[in-house]
Amino acid sequence: xxxxPGTGRRTxxxxxxxxxxxxxxxxxxxxALGAIGGPGLISRWPxxxxxxxxxxxxxxxxxDIAGVWSATLYSVEAAVLCMALxxxxxxxxxxxxxxxxxxxxxxxxxMVLMTRAFPVAILALPLxxxxxxxxxxxxxxxxxxxxxxxxxxxAVLVSASLFQAIPHEFEEAAWVFGCSRVTAxxxxxxxxxxxxxxxxxxxxxxxxxxxxxxASVLTVRHRTLTAYLLSVLAESPLHVQxxxxxxxxxxxxxxxFLVRRHLFAMWGIASx
Amino acid sequence: MADIVIDGIRKAxxxxxxxxxxxxxxxxxxxxxxxxxxxxxxxxxxxxxxxLETQTEGRVLIGGRDVxxxxxxxxxxxxxxxxxxxxxxxTVRENVAFGLRMAGAxxxxxxxxxxxxxxxxxxxxxxxxxxxxLSGGQRQRVAVARALAVEPAVLLMDEPLSNLDALLRLEMRxxxxxxxxxxxxxxxxxxxxxxxxxxxxxxIAVLHSGRIEQIDTPxxxxxxxxxxxxxxxVGSPPMNFLTVQTASGQTMLDGLTLAxxxxxxxxxxxxxxxxxxxxxxxxxxxxxxxxxxxxxxxTGEALGQPVRIVAPSDWRPAPGxxxxxxxxxxxxxxxxPETGAALEEHLA
Ligand SMILES: Nc1ncnc2c1ncn2[C@@H]1O[C@H](COP(=O)(O)OP(=O)(O)OP(=O)(O)O)[C@@H](O)[C@H]1O
Ligand SMILES: [Mg+2]
Numbered sequence: 001x002x003x004x005p006g007t008g009r010r011t012x013x014x015x016x017x018x019x020x021x022x023x024x025x026x027x028x029x030x031x032a033l034g035a036i037g038g039p040g041l042i043s044r045w046p047x048x049x050x051x052x053x054x055x056x057x058x059x060x061x062x063x064d065i066a067g068v069w070s071a072t073l074y075s076v077e078a079a080v081l082c083m084a085l086x087x088x089x090x091x092x093x094x095x096x097x098x099x100x101x102x103x104x105x106x107x108x109x110x111m112v113l114m115t116r117a118f119p120v121a122i123l124a125l126p127l128x129x130x131x132x133x134x135x136x137x138x139x140x141x142x143x144x145x146x147x148x149x150x151x152x153x154x155a156v157l158v159s160a161s162l163f164q165a166i167p168h169e170f171e172e173a174a175w176v177f178g179c180s181r182v183t184a185x186x187x188x189x190x191x192x193x194x195x196x197x198x199x200x201x202x203x204x205x206x207x208x209x210x211x212x213x214x215a216s217v218l219t220v221r222h223r224t225l226t227a228y229l230l231s232v233l234a235e236s237p238l239h240v241q242x243x244x245x246x247x248x249x250x251x252x253x254x255x256x257f258l259v260r261r262h263l264f265a266m267w268g269i270a271s272x
Numbered sequence: 273m274a275d276i277v278i279d280g281i282r283k284a285x286x287x288x289x290x291x292x293x294x295x296x297x298x299x300x301x302x303x304x305x306x307x308x309x310x311x312x313x314x315x316x317x318x319x320x321x322x323x324l325e326t327q328t329e330g331r332v333l334i335g336g337r338d339v340x341x342x343x344x345x346x347x348x349x350x351x352x353x354x355x356x357x358x359x360x361x362x363t364v365r366e367n368v369a370f371g372l373r374m375a376g377a378x379x380x381x382x383x384x385x386x387x388x389x390x391x392x393x394x395x396x397x398x399x400x401x402x403x404x405x406l407s408g409g410q411r412q413r414v415a416v417a418r419a420l421a422v423e424p425a426v427l428l429m430d431e432p433l434s435n436l437d438a439l440l441r442l443e444m445r446x447x448x449x450x451x452x453x454x455x456x457x458x459x460x461x462x463x464x465x466x467x468x469x470x471x472x473x474x475x476i477a478v479l480h481s482g483r484i485e486q487i488d489t490p491x492x493x494x495x496x497x498x499x500x501x502x503x504x505x506v507g508s509p510p511m512n513f514l515t516v517q518t519a520s521g522q523t524m525l526d527g528l529t530l531a532x533x534x535x536x537x538x539x540x541x542x543x544x545x546x547x548x549x550x551x552x553x554x555x556x557x558x559x560x561x562x563x564x565x566x567x568x569x570x571t572g573e574a575l576g577q578p579v580r581i582v583a584p585s586d587w588r589p590a591p592g593x594x595x596x597x598x599x600x601x602x603x604x605x606x607x608x609p610e611t612g613a614a615l616e617e618h619l620a
Contacts (some may be wrong), residue, residue, distance in 0.1 A: 169357035172324050175344040176351045177422065178374030191361045 034242030035059060058243040071228035074140040075209060078224050081144030082151055082208035083201050090155025098163035112153045124217045131218060138219045146214045151204035162196040202255050209251060274335045274425035274458045275300045281330035283316055290316040291482045301456040305469035308479035314462040315354055318428050322351050334426060350424035352432040356415040358403045364414050365399040371422035389417040392447055409435045430462045445472060466506050478502050500612035503541050509580045514540045515609055528553040533606050533615045541605035545582040553598040558589045
C-alpha cells in the first residue's frame with residue numbers, strides 16, 4: 001500500500017476484517033456465552049455482552065455426566081488410530097504421487113478424491129454388517145478405521161503436494177553422497193516435510209474427533225464423545241448442550257491455532 | 273585408478289535429444305572441462321556419469337568397472353550441483369560432513385576433513401549457520417566444500433564458481449586446481465565460461481547441441497579449432513571468419529596473396545590478436561575502437577565482412593579510419609564454408 005492510501009480504502013479494509021472476524025468469532029462467542037451464562041441466559045434476547053451471573057456450573061455438570069470421560073477416551077483412541085493410519089498410508093502414497101510418473105497417476109489422484117463422493121449414510125448398513133463380521137463393530141478401532149477412510153484422501157493429497165514442494169535435487173544430492181532411496185528419504189525428505197506432516201496428522205485427528213455420523217452408526221456402547229453427546233444431550237437442558245458444544249470446539253480451535261503457519265505455508269501463502 | 277570411459281552415450285527426453293552418441297575417455301587424475309553454450313547437454317552428461325539420469329544408449333565405466341546400472345552411491349564419486357542443493361535443514365558444518373557421515377567416517381576424520389574443506393572455500397565463519405542465512409555465493413561454496421570433504425576419486429562439478437565475484441572466483445579457481453591436482457582427483461568440470469575452462473583444465477571437451485565438437489588441450493583447442501563453432505566459441509573476442517574466393521591454390525585479399533586450399537570458396541579463420549598492422553594487405557575499416565586497458569579492441573569490416581582486431585593499447589584509430597592488416601601466416605585456419613569443418617590439407 002502507498003503511504004497515504006486514503007481513508008476510504010482503509011475503512012473498507014477494516015470492515016472486511018471485522019466481517020471475517022465476526023464470521024468465525026460470533027458463533028464461538030455465542031456458544032461460550034450459552035455454556036457459562038446459566039439456564040436463564042439462553043432464551044434471553046438481546047444478550048448481554050458479558051453474563052452477570054457467569055458460572056462454570058454447566059461445564060462442570062456436563063463433565064459429570066456418566067460416561068463422558070470414557071467416551072472421551074474412546075474418541076482419543078479412534079482419533080489416534082485414524083491419525084496413525086492416515087500418516088502411515090498417506091505418506092507413501094503421497095510420495096509416490098509426487099515423485100514417480102506412473103501410469104494412471106492422474107486417475108489415481110482423482111480416485112482418491114472420489115472416495116469422498118460416497119455419502120457415509122448410504123454406506124452405513126453394509127458397513128455395519130461388514131464390521132460385525134470382522135469383529136470391528138462397536139469398538140474404537142472400528143471407528144478409527146472408518147475415520148481413516150475420511151481422512152486418508154486429504155493425507156495423500158496434502159503430503160503429495162508437500163513432497164512436490166521439496167526440490168528433487170536435495171534427494172539426488174543425498175544419493176550422490178551415499179544414501180539409498182530409503183535413507184535419503186529418512187535423512188533429507190522427511191525432516192523437510194515434517195512440519196507439514198505434523199499438520200496433516202493433527203488434521204486427521206480432528207476429522208476423527210469431530211465426526212459424528214459414522215461413529216453413531218458403528219457403535220452402541222463404546223461411543224466416541226461426539227456420538228455419545230448426540231445421544232445424551234438430546235435430553236439435556238439447553239445450557240448443558242451449549243457446554244458440551246463448547247468443550248468440543250476447544251480442541252479444534254487449539255489445533256488450528258497451533259498449525260496455522262503450516263496450513264498457510266501449505267497453501268502457498270507466506271506466513272507473517 | 274579412477275579413469276572414466278563414456279562409451280556411445282545417447283540421451284533422449286522423449287522427442288528432445290539432449291546427447292547424441294557422446295564418447296570420451298578421461299584419464300585417472302585428469303581435469304577435464306566440459307565447455308559449451310547453454311542447453312548443449314553439459315548437465316545431462318554429468319548427471320548420466322553420476323547415475324542421476326539413465327542414458328538411452330551407451331555405457332559409463334569408472335575405474336574399469338561398468339557402472340551404467342549402479343545407483344549413484346555405488347559409483348564412488350562426489351558432485352557439485354548447478355543449483356547447489358545444499359540441505360536447508362542442516363547447518364553448514366553438517367552439510368559439509370554429510371558424505372563422510374554416510375560413509376561411516378569416525379569423528380576425528382570428519383572433523384579434520386570438514387575443517388580442511390571449510391578452510392579451502394573460506395566458509396569457516398558460517399559453519400554453524402543454516403543455508404537460508406547465507407548468500408548465494410556462500411551457499412555455492414558450501415556445495416563445493418561438501419563435495420571436496422569426502423575426498424572422492426571422481427569429482428563432478430556443474431558450474432561450481434558461477435555465482436562468485438570475479439576476484440573470489442579467480443582465487444577459488446587456483447585453489448581448486450591445486451587441491452585436485454595434489455589429490456589426483458579425476459575431475460569433470462562443467463562450465464560455459466571459456467576462460468575458466470582454459471585456465472583449469474588439462475583438456476577441454478567442447479559440446480555443441482549434444483555432440484562433442486572437439487577434445488583437446490586448451491592450447492591446441494585455441495590454435496587449431498576443428499570446427500567453426502569451436503573457433504567462435506573459444507576465445508574472447510571470438511575468431512574472425514572471412515569467406516574468400518580462391519583460384520589455383522591462392523586467394524587474393526586486397527593487396528595480399530595467400531596460399532589457400534584448392535577449392536572455390538573457403539573460410540579463413542584468424543584470431544583477432546593474429547591480425548597485425550602492415551603497410552599493405554587486407555584493408556580494414558574501423559567502426560568502433562574500445563580501449564580495454566591492456567589492449568584496444570577494434571571492430572570493423574574487411575572484405576565487407578565483420579572483423580575484430582586486438583591491437584596494442586596505444587593504438588587509437590578514429591572510427592571510419594582505413595588501415596591495412598596481415599594475418600600471421602602460421603595462425604591461419606582454413607575451414608569448409610558448408611560444413612564449418614577445418615580443412616586438413618596443408619599448404620606450402
Ligand atoms: N528432464 C528433461 N526433460 C526434457 N528435456 C530436458 C530435460 N533435461 C534437460 N533437457 C533438455 O536437454 C538439453 C540439455 O540440457 P542440459 O541441462 O544438459 O543443458 P546444459 O548444457 O547444462 O545447459 P546450461 O549451461 O544452461 O546449464 C536442453 O535442450 C534441455 O532442454
Ligand atoms: Mg547445466
